[in-house]
Amino acid sequence: MNSLARYMCLSLLALPAIAFAQPQPNPVAQQARVVSPEIAADHHVTFRLSAPNATKVTLNGSWIGATDLPMTKDDKGIWSTTIGPLASQLYGYWYIVDGVRVLDPSNSETERDGSRYNTLLMVAGPEDDLWTFKNVPHGIIEQIWYPSPVLKMDARRMYVYLPSEYYQNPAKKYPVLYLLHGGGGDEDAWTTMGRANIILDNLIAAGKAVPMIVVMPNGNATQSVSQGYGYGPTPSPQQVTAPAPNPAAGAANAQTAARPSAPYAGSYPESVVKDVIPFIEKTYRVIPDKAHRAIAGLSMGGGHTIVTTNNNPNTFAYIGVFSSGVQSASDPEFLSQLDEIKKDGVQFYWTGAGDIDMAHDRTVALHSALVAKGIPTSYKEIPGRHYWFLWRDFLGDYAAILFKK
Numbered sequence: 001m002n003s004l005a006r007y008m009c010l011s012l013l014a015l016p017a018i019a020f021a022q023p024q025p026n027p028v029a030q031q032a033r034v035v036s037p038e039i040a041a042d043h044h045v046t047f048r049l050s051a052p053n054a055t056k057v058t059l060n061g062s063w064i065g066a067t068d069l070p071m072t073k074d075d076k077g078i079w080s081t082t083i084g085p086l087a088s089q090l091y092g093y094w095y096i097v098d099g100v101r102v103l104d105p106s107n108s109e110t111e112r113d114g115s116r117y118n119t120l121l122m123v124a125g126p127e128d129d130l131w132t133f134k135n136v137p138h139g140i141i142e143q144i145w146y147p148s149p150v151l152k153m154d155a156r157r158m159y160v161y162l163p164s165e166y167y168q169n170p171a172k173k174y175p176v177l178y179l180l181h182g183g184g185g186d187e188d189a190w191t192t193m194g195r196a197n198i199i200l201d202n203l204i205a206a207g208k209a210v211p212m213i214v215v216m217p218n219g220n221a222t223q224s225v226s227q228g229y230g231y232g233p234t235p236s237p238q239q240v241t242a243p244a245p246n247p248a249a250g251a252a253n254a255q256t257a258a259r260p261s262a263p264y265a266g267s268y269p270e271s272v273v274k275d276v277i278p279f280i281e282k283t284y285r286v287i288p289d290k291a292h293r294a295i296a297g298l299s300m301g302g303g304h305t306i307v308t309t310n311n312n313p314n315t316f317a318y319i320g321v322f323s324s325g326v327q328s329a330s331d332p333e334f335l336s337q338l339d340e341i342k343k344d345g346v347q348f349y350w351t352g353a354g355d356i357d358m359a360h361d362r363t364v365a366l367h368s369a370l371v372a373k374g375i376p377t378s379y380k381e382i383p384g385r386h387y388w389f390l391w392r393d394f395l396g397d398y399a400a401i402l403f404k405k
Contacts, residue, residue, distance in 0.1 A: 052077025088125025092118030136205035137164035180301030186226035296320030325362030
């Protein structure tokens with residue numbers, strides 16, 4: 001028998017051994033799947049976690065009162081609790097297992113807000129219809145890099161939402177909304193937490209908003225890109241939690257208040273006008289004039305919006321401030337800047353806050369100043385604290401009024 005034949009015979013003899021050498025099943029992996037969360041028809045929700053060796057497990061969430069809710073363990077090591085009924089809304093939740101923060105391994109839906117990760121819970125109903133994923137034409141999210149001479153960076157990343165028709169209609173130009181996030185967030189926040197792309201998809205499909213481009217930059221002046229994307233070594237140099245140094249750096253509630261006296265030169269608000277807008281108008285098919293530019297921001301981004309528009313009164317036709325305002329609506333410089341905004345013909349200045357929002361009083365003060373100046377404005381107040389429950393709702397209202405005059 002030649003060497004090739006001997007090799008083939010030995011190979012065939014080895015086949016049964018290979019078959020019997022398969023990995024043995026993992027008994028842990030064969031455990032029955034834990035159903036969590038389980039949402040009942042009456043909106044009570046049961047949460048479960050398999051942790052047989054744990055001594056204490058609590059449930060935490062983004063709804064009011066959801067702090068260290070006790071869970072009980074059964075004889076199979078499954079911890080559970082039932083809460084509710086919960087209002088129709090989009091929530092984040094997590095467990096604390098023997099002092100360690102843990103996501104729900106039975107639920108693959110998660111949300112990211114800067115360095116914070118939560119498991120996602122959506123209790124469906126009419127109240128969250130606007131940000132429910134539907135069978136409508138969907139827009140495109142592009143992650144693009146642009147130079148920022150103002151912030152002295154060769155490249156920074158931002159998200160750009162393009163309406164579904166953008167690449168199908170190459171002759172059409174579009175208005176632009178510049179949408180700014182809050183403290184602790186980044187360029188990813190308005191899509192991950194705010195579901196801005198889904199909201200715009202639904203509004204446009206329903207004929208409630210005109211097709212528009214939405215630009216979502218990173219408001220942390222020291223970051224080139226949001227953390228958590230593996231662009232750097234470990235630990236990532238992008239793990240910067242401080243908000244941009246302007247406006248109101250170091251002040252109490254700095255993320256929600258704007259100080260007109262804060263330095264403007266070299267700040268993120270200056271970069272929005274001198275870096276972001278020129279890049280967008282060079283890169284995309286936009287209508288490059290004031291009448292077709294809008295800006296809005298939440299919390300810290302609302303402060304950025306105020307500083308940006310006060311220093312550039314002839315740049316935006318529409319201004320939106322969500323859960324933000326000014327420390328003193330009687331500041332002479334601030335009032336003088338509002339005079340310029342009015343003189344240059346702003347179409348609308350939208351404001352809103354929650355009834356137990358930490359920025360409630362400052363937002364009301366801003367709105368009162370706008371009314372006193374005769375600037376076209378409105379104020380919306382809905383139940384809720386300083387959280388995305390408010391800002392998704394506000395975006396829906398604000399986007400529906402844009403570019404229709």
